[in-house]
Amino acid sequence: MKVIIAGAGVGGLAVARLLAEGGVNCTVLEKSADAESMRYAWHDDVSPEVFNECGLDLPQGSFPKKDWTFITPDGKARGMHEERPDMSVMRPALNKMMADAAERAGAKLMFGVTVQSPIIRDRRIEGVQANGREMRADMVIDSLGVNSPLKANLPENINITRHREDEVFTVFRAFYKKNFSAPEAKYTNKVYMKHLGEPGISWAIQDGEEVDVLIGRVGKMSRPTLENALKHMKDENPTIGDEIVTGGGIYTIPVRFPAPRMVADGYALIGDCAYMTIPMLGSGIASSLRAANMLSDVILNAVRAGADEKKATSLSNLWNYQTLFFNKYADHCGVDVMKRGVLGLKDSTLSLILASKVLNNKQICDLAKGRLLRPTFGEMVKMAAGAGIRALSLLPMAFIMKRAQKAAKLAASIPQKYEEESAARWARKLEKMVTGE
Numbered sequence: 001m002k003v004i005i006a007g008a009g010v011g012g013l014a015v016a017r018l019l020a021e022g023g024v025n026c027t028v029l030e031k032s033a034d035a036e037s038m039r040y041a042w043h044d045d046v047s048p049e050v051f052n053e054c055g056l057d058l059p060q061g062s063f064p065k066k067d068w069t070f071i072t073p074d075g076k077a078r079g080m081h082e083e084r085p086d087m088s089v090m091r092p093a094l095n096k097m098m099a100d101a102a103e104r105a106g107a108k109l110m111f112g113v114t115v116q117s118p119i120i121r122d123r124r125i126e127g128v129q130a131n132g133r134e135m136r137a138d139m140v141i142d143s144l145g146v147n148s149p150l151k152a153n154l155p156e157n158i159n160i161t162r163h164r165e166d167e168v169f170t171v172f173r174a175f176y177k178k179n180f181s182a183p184e185a186k187y188t189n190k191v192y193m194k195h196l197g198e199p200g201i202s203w204a205i206q207d208g209e210e211v212d213v214l215i216g217r218v219g220k221m222s223r224p225t226l227e228n229a230l231k232h233m234k235d236e237n238p239t240i241g242d243e244i245v246t247g248g249g250i251y252t253i254p255v256r257f258p259a260p261r262m263v264a265d266g267y268a269l270i271g272d273c274a275y276m277t278i279p280m281l282g283s284g285i286a287s288s289l290r291a292a293n294m295l296s297d298v299i300l301n302a303v304r305a306g307a308d309e310k311k312a313t314s315l316s317n318l319w320n321y322q323t324l325f326f327n328k329y330a331d332h333c334g335v336d337v338m339k340r341g342v343l344g345l346k347d348s349t350l351s352l353i354l355a356s357k358v359l360n361n362k363q364i365c366d367l368a369k370g371r372l373l374r375p376t377f378g379e380m381v382k383m384a385a386g387a388g389i390r391a392l393s394l395l396p397m398a399f400i401m402k403r404a405q406k407a408a409k410l411a412a413s414i415p416q417k418y419e420e421e422s423a424a425r426w427a428r429k430l431e432k433m434v435t436g437e
C-alpha cells in the first residue's frame with residue numbers, strides 16, 4: 001500500500017512512522033527546506049503522558065510549565081496550581097525527533113515540496129498535485145494545518161468539514177529580550193482573559209532571559225487592535241523589553257470543535273486541519289499524536305484482516321478512525337460550547353466567576369486541561385453560596401455548562417458504523433448544538 005502524507009505536521013510525521021513500521025510505503029511532502037526549518041522555533045505545552053503512550057521520548061530540553069495566573073477583564077488575578085503540570089516542549093527538538101523516527105521506520109521525507117490540490121476520481125482521492133506534478137497513492141493523509149490547500153480544493157460532494165472565519169484564532173507571538181532593569185514580575189505566567197474586553201486572550205510569560213508574549217483574537221485581528229493590545233501588555237508588564245529574539249509573526253490556530261467529517265474515500269485529516277486543538281489547553285500536539293495511533297491502527301488492522309488497499313482506505317473503514325477520535329475527545333465539543341458562551345458573557349460576569357472562589361482549584365485545572373465540568377443546577381447553587389455570591393448571577397454560566405454537557409454527549413453518540421444518512425444527520429445536529437445555528 002502507498003500513502004502520501006501531505007505536510008510534516010506533528011500528527012503527519014507520527015502517522016508516517018507508524019504506518020511505515022507496519023510495512024506501508026509512506027511519502028511525506030513538506031514545503032519547508034528541511035527538518036530544522038520546520039515551524040515554530042519555540043516551546044509549547046504538552047501533557048507528558050502522551051509521549052509514553054505513543055512510545056516516544058520526551059524531546060530534549062523539555063521543562064515543566066509554571067502555574068498560570070488568570071487576569072479577569074476587570075484586572076483581578078486568579079491563580080491555579082497543577083499537581084502534575086504539562087511539559088514545555090521545544091518544537092525544533094520535537095520536529096527533529098518525529099522526522100528522524102519517521103525516516104528510521106522507512107518513510108520517505110521530501111522537503112521543499114508544496115502540495116497544491118487533490119487528484120480525485122469518483123469521489124475518491126487518488127493523489128496530489130505538488131510542485132506542479134502529479135503524485136499518486138492509495139490514500140492521502142492531510143496534515144497541512146488549518147489552512148490546508150488540499151482540503152480547500154475538495155469539491156462539496158466529498159463532504160469534508162470546513163471552518164468559518166470566526167472559527168480561527170489569529171495570534172501574534174514573540175519572545176522579547178527581558179528588561180532586567182524592571183522589577184521582577186509578581187506572576188510568571190499571566191493570562192489575560194477577554195483582554196481589553198476583546199474576544200480572545202493575551203499572555204506574558206517570564207521565560208529566563210526572555211518574555212514570551214502572545215496576543216490572540218478570535219477571527220481576524222486588525223493592526224490597530226494588535227498594537228493597542230501590545231502597548232497595554234508592555235505597560236502592565238515592564239519586563240517585556242524592546243527586542244524580539246524569536247517569533248514575531250502572525251499565526252492561525254483553529255478554535256472550533258473537531259471536524260464531524262474528517263474522512264473520505266482515500267483521504268483523512270489529522271491535526272489542525274481536523275481542528276484537533278484547543279488554544280491554551282496544550283491539546284494540539286497531544287491530540288494529533290493520539291490521532292496518529294488511531295489512524296494507523298485502523299488502516300493496519302484492516303490490512304491484517306485481509307482488506308485490500310482500496311477497502312482499507314475506504315470511507316467506511318476510515319470512519320472507524322473518526323469514531324475513535326470522537327470517543328476520546330467528545331469533551332472538546334463541550335469545551336467549544338464553553339468558549340463560545342464565555343466570549344458572549346458580560347465582562348463583569350466572567351470577572352465574578354473567575355475572581356470569586358465559585359470554582360475551586362481542581363475545577364480551574366480541569367477546565368484548563370479541556371475537561372468539562374458537570375455540576376447539576378443544585379450543585380451550582382451550593383457553589384455560589386460557598387463563594388458568597390448570588391446564585392442568580394451564575395445562571396448564564398449554568399446554561400452554558402448544561403449546553404456544553406449536551407454537546408459532549410451528542411459528540412460521543414457518533415454512529416459507530418458509517419452510513420451516509422446517519423453520519424450526515426449526526427454531523428448536522430452536532431454543528432447546530434455547538435454553534436447554536
Ligand SMILES: Cc1cc2nc3c(=O)[nH]c(=O)nc-3n(C[C@H](O)[C@H](O)[C@H](O)COP(=O)(O)OP(=O)(O)OC[C@H]3O[C@@H](n4cnc5c(N)ncnc54)[C@H](O)[C@@H]3O)c2cc1C
Binds near residue numbers: 045114251277
Ligand atoms: C502560537 C501558537 C501556540 C501554540 N501552542 C500550543 C501548545 O502550547 N500546545 C499544543 O499542543 N499546541 C500548541 N499549538 C498548536 C500546535 O502547533 C498544533 O496543534 C500542532 O502543531 C498540530 O498542527 P499540525 O501538525 O496539524 O499543523 P502545522 O503545525 O500547521 O503543520 C503543518 C505542516 O504542513 C506544512 N505545509 C503547510 N502547507 C503546505 C503545503 N501547501 N505543502 C507542503 N507543506 C505544507 C507546514 O510547513 C507544516 O510543517 C500552538 C500553535 C501556535 C500557532
